[in-house]
Amino acid sequence: RRLMAQWMGRVGFELNILADHVLGEILKGDRVFADETSLPTLAPGTGSAKKAWLWAYARDDTPFGGSGPPMVAYRFEDSRSGDCVRRHLGGYRGILQVDGYAAYNKLARKDGGNDGALLAGCWAHSRRRFYELHTTGASEVATATIEKMTELWALEATVRGQSPEARTAARQTVSAAIVAALFALWERTLPRISGKSKLAEALRYAMTRREIFERFLIDGRIELDSNIVERAIRPQTITRKNSLFAGSDGGGRTWATIATLLQTCKMNNVDPLAWLTLTLERIANQWPSAEINALMPWNYNA
Structure with a gap:
């Protein structure tokens, strides 16, 4: 097992420059999706696992x-603080589409300024809170909310792949009125219910994020949700369940490096094993560093 771990560490070392290049390409995009998931990691000398994190940053312009x-x-960290986000994405000035986690506010653009990222929210995270109440029949407001939100996603399906301008025009015609009706419903409802109820929690979650939730209405590059990065997180949660933990911080970093490249292969419909085999052969044969972009999964040509 130790020998296999050493092999993986060496592979991670050789591929690290490629993984860094992927993140660099992501940060060139108009929009970045971000999310994070826990990764238990063995702590040296303790015989137990500490809580570490895999941060994920995705780009998909289609x-x-x-x-x-x-x-x-992916980036491995032993913290979930906003300092990690700043370290990974510092200087990024595009759209950063995220869930409601406060750490991402570290990069948020100040009102009227140009420095920092423009935060956009994820409607799917809000929907889940209402959906739980809707399925139990516990709240007519939750049911009405789900019905209205369903109309938003229906419109999104019709404009997927269209230009930002076309998407914005359709959203202004259809979605803007739906969003306005939702916030009006929530504002009427919140003062009438117990502040400790689950419905109140769902309402406050949405209402305190109104600005970042409404940004998709005026910018067609923004998605209604951050499902793109959540789909990229899911394979890592499955691997985590099977492996239980990373063996060390170094192992966590190797995990992040290799996962970056193999998951990017999958996103581009490239066979990860075929790409990895060819790429390691090229690296072993002194592939020139100036031509690193040719090694990227999206440029793979068997």
Whole structure:
């Protein structure tokens, strides 16, 4: 097992420059999706696992008609603080589409300023809170909310792949009125119910994020949700369940490096094993560093 771990560490070392290049390409995009998931990691000398994290950053321009390839980069950290986000994405000035986690506010653009990222929210995270109440029949407001939100996603299906301008026009025609009706419903409801109820929690979650939730209405590059990065996170949660933990911080970093490249292969419909085999052969044969982009999964040509 130790020998296999050493092999993986060496592979991670050789591929690290490629994984860094992927993140660099992600940050060139108009929009980045971000999410994070826990990764238990053995702590040296303790005999137990500590809580560490895999941060994920994804780019996919196809929903708004972009031609750039989809990709994802993972970063291993022993913290979930906003300092990690700043370290990974510092200087990024595009759209950062996230869930409601406060750490991403570290990069948020200040009102009227140009520095920092423009935060956009994820309607799917809000929907889940209402959906739980809807399925139990516990709240007519939750049911009405789900019905209205379903109309939003129905419109999105019709404009997927269209230009940002076309998407914005359709959203202004259809979605803007739906969103306005939802917030009006929530504002009427919140003062009438117990502040400790689950419905009140769902309402506050949505209402305190109104600005970042409404941004998709005026910018066609923004998605209604951050499902693109959540789909990239899911394979790592399955691997985590099977492996239980990373063996060390170094192992966690190797995990992030290799996962970055193999998941990017999958996003581009490239066989990960075929790509990895050819790429390691090229690296072993002194592939020139100036031509690193040719090694990227989206440029793979068997």
